[in-house]
Each structure stands twice: as structure tokens, then as C-alpha cells.
Amino acid sequence: MKLNKYVQGRLIQAVPLIFIVLTINFVLIHSAPGDPIHLLIGEGGASEELIEQTRAEFGLDKPLHIQYFSYIQNVLQLNLGYSLRYREDVLGLIMGRIPASFLLMGTSFVISSLIGILLGLYTGPRKDSLVDRLSVLVSILGYSLPIFFLGLILLTVFSLKLGWFPTQGMYNIRASYEGWNLVKDVLHHLFLPAMTYSAFQFALIFRVTRVKMQEVMKENYITTARAKGVIEKNVIFHHAVPNTLLPIITILGFNFSWLLAGSVLTETVFAWPGLGRLMFDAVSARDYPLLMGLFFVLSTFVIIINLLTDVVYRMVDPRVRLN
């Protein structure tokens, strides 16, 4: 099958998938206990008229199936609705948070992938060396410590005790830097959340790369290559590395899809103004349109990443292409 045709086929499959996801999101969100109007109007014994008026203003007085159909109709026109809490366009709200989130996610993804893969490739053939043991220790910690806990440890050590990094935010509010100074300031603020965020992903990618590398090094074709007198460097780069790539691609895709889930906790601990925080606030306010908008964007994101992973797989592995 040609690549183009394959992608087309997958895209067609993605459309019903997105609709199923939209429906599940709608049902799940609306079946969570809690009334957004009570959270919006709050305490103080508001009058019945005010409560009903507000409910009608946001269309929450209509039967659920009507709300569902009008929601699907709006999504088809790429209209994600109007946030109950912020009284703003949902798409605008989400787009506004994407730069901060992508900066944090992108940095963490690149750092964790680079270090994870390189260390995995390096330690694979060097089992039980000092670097190997240290890397395994760090990866176990990264894998097992909950993100918020790791964040707090880093915060206490590097911000409070050593004073090397700021405790929260994306830049120094008191100083109001501009230009190059602002860039430096943002990087300074980015360091701890990015480290926290990278830890889990690093652990995963490092361990998979390392184990696969160890497996590959025991394969017959490696022994054959060595027997043919190929120098060790070439054995690793030409014979071992290409064969460890496949699981790495799977894990990269997996990590990418999970980026946002981790961001809720990291962004909350470090007060990073991204999508994770927006989601946290939307859940607390039962902001239905915003939550559904966020889930829609996320689901689409995951579907696209899966598709990309499969495409890359086909490009890298001739066996998948042939099938």
C-alpha cells in the first residue's frame, strides 16, 4: 500500500473515532456531579430568577440531547463554544495557553528523549558499568516518584535551600524584563518545571532503549558482524542502533500523547500558565464547554500523534510496509 493511500485511510478512520470521543466526553462531563451555575453564582442565597436567567443565558436549561446535538453541530463548524466561567470563546482560551504549554512540553520532550535515547544506547552494551548503574537509579526515581512530589523536592532543594531557581511562574513579575533579558528570565523559570516534567518520560525512554539495546547486542547478526571483523563502533551504529529504533518510536509517541496529562500537576505546582492549569480550573468550575473543548483538542492531538507514529513506523520498518 502506498503511503499516501495509507494516510488517507487512517484519516477516514479518525473521523468516526473523534465523534465517539466527543460523545464520550459529553456524557462523562455532564454526568459528573455538580452544577456549574451554583459555582458561578455562588453563595449568598441568590434568587431563583437569577439562577434560571443564568442557566438560560448559557443554554443549560435545554434538554441534554438538544445540548448534545447543538454541541456536535457547533464542533462541525469548528466552534467549540463559549466558556461559562471566563465568558470567552473556548478556542481562543485554548490557543492563548498553547504557547506556554508547548514551551514546557516541547522542552521536556526534547530533553528527556535526547538524554534518554543517548544514555540508553550508551549503557546498553555497557551493562553494570558506573554510568549504567547511576542512570538506572535516576530512572527508577523518575519513574516511581509522583510528579507533584518530585516537583516539591526540586523546589525545596534548588529554590528554597540553594536559591538557584525561582519558585513559580513563567517570568519575574516584579522586574518586568524585556528582549534578551526576558528570554533568559523565562529559561531560568523553565528549568525546574521542565526537569520535573522530563523525569518520567526520561525514565521510560531510557529503560526501553537500554533493554532493547541489550537484547539486540545478543542477536546473531551482531555476532556475525563482529566475526566478519566489523569494528565495534560500526557494529553499534550500523547494526544495533537501527534495530532498537522501533520500540523507541513507540515510546516517543506514547510520551507525546501523555504530555498533557502530566502538565496538570507540573503546571499547578510551578504555577506555569499553560493548558494543564486551564484544565484544572475548568474541572473545578464544571465549565462544560471549556472542558469539552480541551478534551476535543487533546483527543485530536493524540489521534494525530498515533497516526504520525504509525507513518514513521512504516518509513523505518520495511516489514510493516510490506504487510
Added chain:
Amino acid sequence: MVNKIFCYISIFVTFCFLSFFSGTSSILAKKSGGTFIKVIENEPATLDYLFGKDFGALTAATNFYNTLLTYDYNFDLHPELAKSWEISDDGLRYTFKLRNDVKWHDGKRFTANDVEFTYREMTCKKHNRAKTWCPRVESFSSPSDDTFVIKLKSRYAPLLTILGDFNTGTLIRPKHIWENGIDKNNNQLYNPVGTGPFIFKKWVKGSHIELVKNKNYWKQGLPLLDKVVIQFLPDESGRLAAFENGDIDMIHSYILPYEHVKRFKKDPRYQVIPHGNEGTGTNENLLMNHDNKYLKDKNVRHAIAFALNKEEIADAAMFGASEPTYGHVHPGVKWIYFPQYDYPQNILVSNLLLDNAGFKRGTNGTRFTLRLYYAFGRAFEGRAAEVVRANLKKVGIEVKIKSYDRPAFIENVFTKRNFDMAHQLFTTSPDPTLSVVHRYKSSNIGRAFANAAGWVNKEYDKLTDLEVGITNVTKRAATWQRIQQILMDELPGYPLFGMPNIQLVRAGFADVITSPIGYNGSLENAYLTK
């Protein structure tokens, strides 16, 4: 002789000169400039607080709007945008003389039309607390630019306190900005124009709101700070780290790290200010559902009250930062605080009451089981719940504790009322009509933050309707004594402890808290001392 007189005059002049400067030295010493960063838990939804729940919006709004009048720690009223006011002999007509030197941030003059518009079109139509007082108003009018009149249908004692309390939605908004509704860019919600000490500059979504000094503020010499920043930090540990690191300057009483208060008191880098919440007087209560088969028996409710050790509960919940409260009104509201109807812990009496009510202990020592709910995110309520459980176990009542996130908690406790007991904070100040009455009215069963108990008491309903018309303070207090006696006897809820009346501020600032609602009030008096 002339020389002598001259000498006396010189001494007198020198004395006057010196005393003038020594008297004003405190003013001269107040330094201008600096940025003050105040932290709030959640990002506000918009910058208008049409719905009073938006704490964040209000924290910002008090810095760019003003009220007509304000009150001090004794709840005595003082002029703000109104210079003076008169009440007619029949108590029905309130005439306010307004300042004529006040301008909105866009340069337009502030007039009585703005006040009339705010109260009639915004507060009374949109604010959640409006139901308490707006139906009593016959008309709002502005006979001239600097005269504003409220005519009432019947006497209403708490009117001026309500107008002085920004929590009731009475910050004055500009008519010329709002009269055509919200424009398509939502400018009214996101670019507010006020009369207050600070001007809105920007809102960085997900991070903070920045306000800058209003150089033309109508109060001479104020504000002193250059910039006020309101930052949103949802995580408790993150907030604490930011405060200790000097990244933020204030944590208000509702989000204090209570377990650290003792440490901060001893540390010269911080100030623990014992003010700023008198105007809310928030109590922690144990709500009881009167539809529960055990709790519908008054003896059981009394037995529960007798079984609890409030000192132990307050200590565990707030690490010594709070005191127990013995009435349905916070101790800070002195004129109607009646602690004599409380139930001091007495396990013997509690057991007797339960025995007499017919709920004997089973073979495992348990009489029955009750569920106790609290809202997720309020760890202090969780700690209080553990002590309640331990206390009630002694009298044979098993307690199952469960926490829900806030939306689910509201639904379970207030609207669906599928609960037995629940922890809930209720404000009781600045006036009980505003903050206490609706919590227990029979007409408010099934509504958020109101009558969760499902309690119906005709005398309570009647007395609370009557008390607002009593303008004599002593007579009104007597009525409130009876109201509280009924509440404590019937126990739709049992008051446990008051929220700590303290704010955490970094050293190096003064006059940060100058009013009983200073926890989220204006920072116009605050200044740098270093």
C-alpha cells in the same frame, strides 16, 4: 520687655515648627514606590464580580473601584465616594451627598448617575446577595450630579453597612462604560475603568493581573505603591515556597499555611497581622441533615453537640491559629455574640441523651453510623472531621468521612441533600441579616450554601423577617439573641471554630491591612518601609 516677647514668640514659632514636622513625620516617612504581590488561589473568571463568588475578581476590583461609604473595625461608617448622608425621621429616605472631585480612570467625572446605575441595573439585577436588600428599595434616584437618594418601602437597619461592604456588589461602576451592555470585545469584563487607587494595566492569563498607581486619585497623597500584582497560585506548597522565597508578599487568611503560622510569628522576615477578617466573621460549622432518621431527633443533635470537644477540633484543624466559637455569629461581631447557648463537652450527658432517645449500643458498642462530608481542598476540614469522628466514637456513633470536590459537595449537601453531616464555612459578618438569615430560612431548602439541614422553624422565619425593621441597636440585638437561642437549641448546624483572623505579609511593608475586610480589600494605604 520687647526682647522677652520676641523671645517667647520665637520659642513658640520654633515649637510649632518642630511639632508640625514631628506630627507629620509619619506621613513624610511613608515611602512611595514599590510593587506589592498578593496571591490568590484561583484565577478570576472575569474582572467584574456580578456574581459575588468570584473572590479573585473582587480582590482586584477593590483596588480599582470604590464604594459609597466604608466601615471600620467597630463597624462604624465612614465617607468614601459619599461625603455625607442623612436619614429621614421615618427611616425611609437616605440622601447621600457625593464628592464632586472624583474622576473615572478615563477622565470622565463621577456623578450620582453612576451610583444609581450601579445599584439599580447591576447590583440589584445580577448580584447573588441582592435578594436580601433590593426588594426593600422603592426607588433609587439622582436629583443632581452630587446627590443620590434611596427610598425604602419599609425601615431596613443594615442598609448602610450593606452599601459599605464590597462583598455585596456595591463597588460603583461607570454608567458610561456599562449602559450599553457588554461589547463584543468584553471590554467591560476585561478592561475595567474605575475611580479607585490603582488602574488596571494587564491580565496575563493563567499567571497574574497587574495594576498601576492612579496618579490622579481623589484621596490626596495616595496610593503609595507603584504597582499591585495579583498572582494566581493554586498549589498550597508552591504558594508557601514562593512566599518564603520572597516571590510574593501576602497570603490572605483563607489560604494560610496554618501549620506554619507559629514559625512565621517568630521570624522577623514576616508579619502576622491579626486583622482583616472582622467584616466576614467566618465560622466553621457542622451541618446536620434533619431528614436523617437519627438526626431528626433533637436529642440526638444535642447529644452530638455534647460529645464534641471544640478546643480539640479547632486545635487539630488550625494548629492553634484559631479559637472555638460558641454561637452562630463570629465572636468578632460583638454586639450580637451570645456564647451562652453552647454545649460544653459532656460525654455522660451525651450518652444519656442517646440512651433515652432509644438508640442503645449494639454488641460492638456502636449505636448507629453517620456520614460526614467535607469539600476536597480544605485540609483543615478533614483534620476537624477526624476529631469529630474520635469524639463521637466515645458515645457510640460511628462516623464515615468522605470528601468530594466542591461541585459534587454542593450537589450532595445543598441541592440533593444526600448527606448526614457536613463541614461548611459560613460568613456571619458584617451584618447577620446579610450573612446568617438565609442559611436557615425554610424557603431556602435545596439551594446552594443555604438551608442544607432542611430545617423548618416558623419562629425563626418570623423573627428574621421582623428584625431588619428594628433600627434601635439594643432592641435588634435582643431579637438576635432569641434567634441564636433558637438556632442553638434546634441545631440545623453546630458552630465549631472561627476562621483565623490573620494575614501573612512579608516584612518591609506597612498598612497593608487597614480595614475589617482587608483580606481582599484595597491596598491604597500600603507602603514600603525599607
